[in-house]
Amino acid sequence: MPRNxxxxxxxxxxxxxxxxxxxxxxxxxSLDEIVGQQxxxxxxxxxxRALEAGKIHSMVLWGPPGCGKTTLALLVARxxxxxxxxxxxxxSGLPDxxxxxxxxxxxxxxxxxxxxxxxxxxxxxxxxxxxxxxHIERGVIIFIGATTENPSFELNSALLSRCRVHVLxxxxxxxxxxxxxxxxxxxxxxxxxxxxxxxxxxxDSIAQAADGDVRRALxxxxxxxxxxxxxSSEPGRIDQTTLTQVLADRTRRFDKQGExxxxxxxxxxxxxxxxxxDAAVYWLCRMLDGGxxxxxxxxxxxxxxxxxxxxxxxxAWRMALDAxxxxxxxxxxxxxxxxxxxxxxxxxxPKSNAAYMAYNKARAAVREGGxxxxxxxxxxxxxxxxxxxxxGKGYQYDHDAEGGIALxxxxxxxxxxxxxxxxxxxxxxxxxxxxxxxxxxKRRRDAQGS
Numbered sequence: 474m475p476r477n478x479x480x481x482x483x484x485x486x487x488x489x490x491x492x493x494x495x496x497x498x499x500x501x502x503s504l505d506e507i508v509g510q511q512x513x514x515x516x517x518x519x520x521x522r523a524l525e526a527g528k529i530h531s532m533v534l535w536g537p538p539g540c541g542k543t544t545l546a547l548l549v550a551r552x553x554x555x556x557x558x559x560x561x562x563x564x565s566g567l568p569d570x571x572x573x574x575x576x577x578x579x580x581x582x583x584x585x586x587x588x589x590x591x592x593x594x595x596x597x598x599x600x601x602x603x604x605x606x607x608h609i610e611r612g613v614i615i616f617i618g619a620t621t622e623n624p625s626f627e628l629n630s631a632l633l634s635r636c637r638v639h640v641l642x643x644x645x646x647x648x649x650x651x652x653x654x655x656x657x658x659x660x661x662x663x664x665x666x667x668x669x670x671x672x673x674x675x676x677d678s679i680a681q682a683a684d685g686d687v688r689r690a691l692x693x694x695x696x697x698x699x700x701x702x703x704x705s706s707e708p709g710r711i712d713q714t715t716l717t718q719v720l721a722d723r724t725r726r727f728d729k730q731g732e733x734x735x736x737x738x739x740x741x742x743x744x745x746x747x748x749x750x751d752a753a754v755y756w757l758c759r760m761l762d763g764g765x766x767x768x769x770x771x772x773x774x775x776x777x778x779x780x781x782x783x784x785x786x787x788x789a790w791r792m793a794l795d796a797x798x799x800x801x802x803x804x805x806x807x808x809x810x811x812x813x814x815x816x817x818x819x820x821x822x823p824k825s826n827a828a829y830m831a832y833n834k835a836r837a838a839v840r841e842g843g844x845x846x847x848x849x850x851x852x853x854x855x856x857x858x859x860x861x862x863x864x865g866k867g868y869q870y871d872h873d874a875e876g877g878i879a880l881x882x883x884x885x886x887x888x889x890x891x892x893x894x895x896x897x898x899x900x901x902x903x904x905x906x907x908x909x910x911x912x913x914x915k916r917r918r919d920a921q922g923s
Contacts, residue, residue: 496691498662499655501544504552508652508687509644510541520639524552531609531616533594533624533633536641539686542619545641546590549617555586562596570597570604574614581613594618595627602629609635643685650680652687653694664698670710682720693719734765738773741816745774746781750820757816761809771797774815785825785901792818823901831895838889845886878913880920 501507504514504521514521523529529549534542543559550557558573577587589605591597608614616636620627624638644652653676656663679697683690697711697719737760744752760770775793782789796815800808854864869879883890893914897907 495656495695496688499691504548507541508648510641513639524549527553529553529615531636533618533636533638534641535620535624535638537621537643537685539688540641540644542641546617550588553586555588556580557588559590562591562593567601570601574608577614587614589614589616591618595620595622599629602632606631644687646680649683649687649690650676653679653690656691656694667698668709669698675711675716678716742777745777745819748820750817753816753820754813757813767800767809767812770812771800774819777819780829781824781826782819782822783825783828784906785823785903789819789822825898825900825903827895827897834894845888848883880917
């Protein structure tokens with residue numbers, strides 16, 4: 474603990490406790506009370522040793538909701554014997570930032586440190602983030618930013634270079650249960666005076682519903698306690714009937730525009746590519762459960778059919794469009810079954826990205842090769858002048874050739890003769906295409922003497 478913790482002790486007691494929600498009343502007041510995050514603040518960990526020594530640094534705390542970012546920021550100020558000032562990037566603008574920094578300047582001139590906590594810091598724009606830089610450099614503030622989004626994408630590199638990023642993880646179910654039991658036993662800040670009866674199964678249900686969020690778990694417990702006191706057939710007991718009401722609208726963590734969204738669509742795509750139908754349908758359901766637009770999933774899975782299944786199973790493309798059309802006709806929830814069937818089919822189908830790779834190679838050849846001339850025999854000759862110039866001369870009409878292919882006819886520009894863009898894989902329908910194409914290319918080389 475800090476040598477003189479009293480100046481910042483009121484950080485945890487600025488309002489009448491009776492008016493605070495349970496989650497706020499039970500906020501940890503020391504590192505020992507934190508549940509989870511032992512990788513950062515467990516015994517003998519570097520961050521804990523630094524805090525206990527009063528040596529603090531500017532930092533960005535990255536983690537999901539309810540994992541302890543605000544609590545850790547408060548404890549940093551307390552252990553460092555510093556003033557704590559908090560602003561929210563959702564509610565504050567540049568004037569609020571300047572006011573907070575001006576107050577920190579006054580403290581600094583008086584020889585006192587200020588921890589400036591910026592919640593949801595990723596919502597500040599570049600100009601607002603830049604406002605902190607000179608004050609961090611001079612030591613006027615100890616900057617602590619909290620974000621649920623990947624700092625690499627959302628924060629300026631200049632700000633990141635002045636802060637250390639600490640990654641906080643979702644709190645495990647066992648740790649959440651420990652926090653719930655502490656709240657039930659604590660008569661000063663928690664629910665101890667109510668003498669509630671809560672079984673292990675009920676606590677486990679709340680912990681699972683909280684989905685790694687301690688604040689959410691304590692809120693659910695508080696609601697359950699109120700229902701048990703007023704509506705339960707057995708007052709003071711949180712039973713399954715009570716929990717059914719409390720947990721009716723439980724949802725998983727999901728951000729339609731954040732990193733979790735992109736992580737999950739990536740997991741769906743890669744599960745399909747890895748031919749794992751169980752994982753594919755799981756990630757599809759996770760995204761539907763999180764509220765993603767099903768038409769977005771239909772579009773992305775159509776892309777998977779084209780890019781990853783390709784010509785190894787051309788029916789996948791048609792099935793993707795049919796599933797898309799089915800959803801548009803049926804809507805939710807019936808149409809979602811069509812999307813689930815599509816995800817399973819795409820995962821099971823043979824895979825080939827040969828057409829996708831051929832397209833990329835051809836695009837690269839176009840970019841790098843400049844304006845290569847169309848061979849004269851392939852050019853259109855609608856006028857006498859063009860015919861006189863040799864346009865179309867020597868063109869062979871393939872249907873008149875033996876076997877329906879004019880094998881000695883060159884179709885690529887002179888500079889690209891012999892270039893191979895499309896290389897079929899030995900899977901699915903493309904196995905047959907490969908055999909046919911290899912034979913055709915050999916016959917063409919022989920006919921052209923190359």
